[in-house]
Amino acid sequence: MNRQTxxxxxxxxxxxxxxxxxIGGIGLLVGAGGMKxxxxxxxxxxxxxxxxxxxGDYIPFYGKNQAGIITPMQDFISMAAFNLTxxxxxxxxxxxxxxxxxxxxxTAGQPVDDEIENxxxxxxxxxxxxxxxxxxxTITFGLxxxxxxxxxxxxxxxxxxxxxxxxxxxxxxNPDWSEGDIVVQVCxxxxxxxxxxxxxxARIARGKAVLHWMQEGFQRTASxxxxxxxPRNLLGFKDGTNNPIASEPKLADEIVWANSAESPSWMTxxxxxxxxxxxxxxxxxxxxxxEDQEATFGRHRHSGAPIGKSGEFDDLELGRKDSTGKPLIAxxxxxALAHMDGKVKILRRSYSYSNxxxxxxxxxxxxxxxxxxxxxxxxxxxxxxxxxxxxxRLNEYITHVGSGLYACLPGAREGGYIGDTLF
Amino acid sequence: MNRQTxxxxxxxxxxxxxxxxxIGGIGLLVGAGGMKxxxxxxxxxxxxxxxxxxxGDYIPFYGKNQAGIITPMQDFISMAAFNLTxxxxxxxxxxxxxxxxxxxxxTAGQPVDDEIENxxxxxxxxxxxxxxxxxxxTITFGLxxxxxxxxxxxxxxxxxxxxxxxxxxxxxxNPDWSEGDIVVQVCxxxxxxxxxxxxxxARIARGKAVLHWMQEGFQRTASxxxxxxxPRNLLGFKDGTNNPIASEPKLADEIVWANSAESPSWMTxxxxxxxxxxxxxxxxxxxxxxEDQEATFGRHRHSGAPIGKSGEFDDLELGRKDSTGKPLIAxxxxxALAHMDGKVKILRRSYSYSNxxxxxxxxxxxxxxxxxxxxxxxxxxxxxxxxxxxxxRLNEYITHVGSGLYACLPGAREGGYIGDTLF
Numbered sequence: 001m002n003r004q005t006x007x008x009x010x011x012x013x014x015x016x017x018x019x020x021x022x023i024g025g026i027g028l029l030v031g032a033g034g035m036k037x038x039x040x041x042x043x044x045x046x047x048x049x050x051x052x053x054x055x056g057d058y059i060p061f062y063g064k065n066q067a068g069i070i071t072p073m074q075d076f077i078s079m080a081a082f083n084l085t086x087x088x089x090x091x092x093x094x095x096x097x098x099x100x101x102x103x104x105x106x107t108a109g110q111p112v113d114d115e116i117e118n119x120x121x122x123x124x125x126x127x128x129x130x131x132x133x134x135x136x137x138t139i140t141f142g143l144x145x146x147x148x149x150x151x152x153x154x155x156x157x158x159x160x161x162x163x164x165x166x167x168x169x170x171x172x173x174n175p176d177w178s179e180g181d182i183v184v185q186v187c188x189x190x191x192x193x194x195x196x197x198x199x200x201x202a203r204i205a206r207g208k209a210v211l212h213w214m215q216e217g218f219q220r221t222a223s224x225x226x227x228x229x230x231p232r233n234l235l236g237f238k239d240g241t242n243n244p245i246a247s248e249p250k251l252a253d254e255i256v257w258a259n260s261a262e263s264p265s266w267m268t269x270x271x272x273x274x275x276x277x278x279x280x281x282x283x284x285x286x287x288x289x290x291e292d293q294e295a296t297f298g299r300h301r302h303s304g305a306p307i308g309k310s311g312e313f314d315d316l317e318l319g320r321k322d323s324t325g326k327p328l329i330a331x332x333x334x335x336a337l338a339h340m341d342g343k344v345k346i347l348r349r350s351y352s353y354s355n356x357x358x359x360x361x362x363x364x365x366x367x368x369x370x371x372x373x374x375x376x377x378x379x380x381x382x383x384x385x386x387x388x389x390x391x392x393r394l395n396e397y398i399t400h401v402g403s404g405l406y407a408c409l410p411g412a413r414e415g416g417y418i419g420d421t422l423f
Numbered sequence: 424m425n426r427q428t429x430x431x432x433x434x435x436x437x438x439x440x441x442x443x444x445x446i447g448g449i450g451l452l453v454g455a456g457g458m459k460x461x462x463x464x465x466x467x468x469x470x471x472x473x474x475x476x477x478x479g480d481y482i483p484f485y486g487k488n489q490a491g492i493i494t495p496m497q498d499f500i501s502m503a504a505f506n507l508t509x510x511x512x513x514x515x516x517x518x519x520x521x522x523x524x525x526x527x528x529x530t531a532g533q534p535v536d537d538e539i540e541n542x543x544x545x546x547x548x549x550x551x552x553x554x555x556x557x558x559x560x561t562i563t564f565g566l567x568x569x570x571x572x573x574x575x576x577x578x579x580x581x582x583x584x585x586x587x588x589x590x591x592x593x594x595x596x597n598p599d600w601s602e603g604d605i606v607v608q609v610c611x612x613x614x615x616x617x618x619x620x621x622x623x624x625a626r627i628a629r630g631k632a633v634l635h636w637m638q639e640g641f642q643r644t645a646s647x648x649x650x651x652x653x654p655r656n657l658l659g660f661k662d663g664t665n666n667p668i669a670s671e672p673k674l675a676d677e678i679v680w681a682n683s684a685e686s687p688s689w690m691t692x693x694x695x696x697x698x699x700x701x702x703x704x705x706x707x708x709x710x711x712x713x714e715d716q717e718a719t720f721g722r723h724r725h726s727g728a729p730i731g732k733s734g735e736f737d738d739l740e741l742g743r744k745d746s747t748g749k750p751l752i753a754x755x756x757x758x759a760l761a762h763m764d765g766k767v768k769i770l771r772r773s774y775s776y777s778n779x780x781x782x783x784x785x786x787x788x789x790x791x792x793x794x795x796x797x798x799x800x801x802x803x804x805x806x807x808x809x810x811x812x813x814x815x816r817l818n819e820y821i822t823h824v825g826s827g828l829y830a831c832l833p834g835a836r837e838g839g840y841i842g843d844t845l846f
Contacts, residue, residue, distance in 0.1 A: 120712050
């Protein structure tokens with residue numbers, strides 16, 4: 001160990017470690033430890049005092065990729081699309097610069113900017129997260145196809161994989177819950193921290209962009225299931241058993257991250273997000289037999305195991321037949337169709353939602369805010385959804401009511417900003 | 424120690440302790456420990472295996488009072504009103520009997536009933552909380568004034584304090600979000616556990632009652648603020664600083680629990696709940712100066728201290744004046760009006776809500792699901808709200824859009840059911 005390293009290590013405080021984690025870190029590394037060298041640098045995002053209480057609580061905003069993609073799912077989501085009201089690219093640039101600085105601070109548990117104690121001005125931060133820990137807050141930005149129209153002179157830069165989302169069989173898409181120039185996905189282990197972030201981003205956008213839609217979601221919290229087993233959707237079934245393990249970087253390169261084979265170079269480190277708001281007819285589902293429900297998913301409800309097997313992670317073996325020669329897992333079951341011969345994979349990152357009662361029907365207005373990331377939706381999400389839309393037994397119980405496809409920008413380095421490879 | 428007690432104590436397992444806590448226990452006692460004798464009895468509600476992992480996780484359903492009233496606030500709420508579609512009192516009785524059994528089981532982390540593994544029938548429980556801990560689930564039932572109309576022959580039993588909620592100055596009440604024959608308040612430290620409970624109660628009601636309205640809410644989770652300081656509302660201010668300490672039983676008797684002076688004997692152990700859905704104009708609020716915001720509440724934003732003081736819990740001293748003779752705390756500030764000369768108190772138990780974007784205005788549809796409990800709303804909540812509605816500076820930023828007043832029934836003993844003192 002040379003003298004310089006020694007000195008640096010001596011000075012290392014918990015706060016420094018947190019600062020360090022913000023430098024070029026990616027969400028994936030949080031909590032993994034094992035940082036070996038130390039290069040102190042100024043940073044715009046030092047975690048707050050409360051953050052320091054729990055290192056694992058803080059996910060760095062800056063990095064090669066945006067956080068909130070291969071980051072393990074947090075408990076809550078607040079998601080919104082914005083439409084730009086400006087037609088100036090300089091304004092868009094300013095918006096993303098402000099959003100970047102605010103996001104880096106908020107993810108570190110700080111207010112959106114240093115509070116200037118001028119009582120004659122509105123507070124810089126809306127305040128409802130004062131004193132709260134960062135709670136693994138991540139903020140992820142993407143651009144819809146409409147962003148690449150005539151307004152900003154960026155038509156030629158539109159990535160080929162960012163197609164218009166096709167209308168699928170049995171879609172009942174409400175345009176009020178779909179698309180948008182910009183998507184913002186806020187995730188955190190606390191609903192007030194997530195709300196605070198989205199609200200302040202909307203506030204910062206004033207004069208440049210307005211909300212187009214917004215939807216909150218949840219999963220069972222980690223403390224309700226300390227074993228960390230696969231969460232269940234609101235139909236009572238485990239959801240995400242076959243999700244590719246995103247912590248294997250090679251798999252993420254193959255499935256998630258934009259590749260120069262299909263995407264322009266400004267998308268290096270980015271990915272594509274498909275969003276579907278899927279309303280579940282839970283009252284109808286609740287009246288169907290357990291047998292029907294299990295045949296619909298192709299899995300046993302309690303264990304999550306493929307029909308006829310006992311372990312959740314047992315191989316599907318779609319070819320197996322019962323004594324009468326009928327396939328054990330129906331070819332039109334959800335799991336059989338989504339399997340896509342094992343060749344097409346996406347990274348799912350979905351949340352349940354409940355919007356109270358649907359005044360029109362008197363039923364509970366709940367379902368799934370389906371989110372997935374993929375390298376090229378033309379070859380991954382879209383063909384998979386085409387297959388599901390045409391035959392999935394689950395379609396009797398669900399309706400797709402919102403839809404969007406977005407190019408999620410690469411991560412930003414400190415001093416840069418989200419979108420700086422494009423704008 | 425006599426022989427019998429000794430034997431009993433020898434047999435005492437953690438499961439037994441949990442069972443015991445269900446016998447005549449009240450929410451208040453959870454986690455307080457100190458149980459000294461042991462009378463093993465059969466119980467319908469044994470906590471699930473996952474519950475056993477964390478004793479403090481489980482709040483007994485049975486008791487003199489319903490839980491969820493003086494119980495310390497959980498992180499999430501799912502609240503709904505139901506309207507009865509039957510006009511048979513026998514049906515109402517059956518409904519409350521079924522709801523009682525299901526509630527006792529769910530609050531213990533169990534499915535609504537023992538799962539009968541008949542694949543040809545719908546599952547008894549909808550399944551999305553399988554494997555989840557009880558997460559301090561409480562379920563609290565109340566009756567609206569409309570319950571005491573001509574349908575069930577109970578007109579003469581209507582408690583005098585259960586008046587029709589008056590319309591207050593500047594109210595913009597939507598009947599779709601107000602009143603209802605029955606109110607159900609579900610609270611838990613997990614949103615999926617709360618959703619599951621409400622959904623299964625709605626399912627059990629089928630053929631007897633339908634949903635009238637439903638609203639979910641949250642506060643900052645306990646893990647985001649391990650110090651347990653007063654939570655902040657979505658205007659960024661601490662909310663509940665002056666809430667009476669409900670864990671002092673004497674105070675609860677005075678403020679919360681129905682008294683024979685005003686209430687019929689069947690309400691002994693019950694209370695009255697006032698519900699107000701309060702929409703916050705957060706975009707307007709966010710444009711007002713810090714000075715205005717603080718003058719509106721009568722408190723400093725960061726500390727929560729009364730204007731001119733430094734500690735959140737410092738005395739209000741409404742008489743103090745600045746050097747020009749102007750009161751430091753404006754007489755029309757929220758805190759000055761709600762103070763009611765220190766003579767009128769209620770037990771607040773409110774949650775924030777966010778319902779995404781308001782499609783009509785493009786603004787965030789968020790606010791406060793105000794809930795309070797009081798012994799006689801004619802002398803507590805209603806005069807307080809009249810005072811606030813007429814002058815509160817906060818009215819510039821909020822609108823009351825939903826309203827309800829309910830008689831919360833006494834608790835049930837094991838073998839009995841919620842409402843058995845009335846039906």
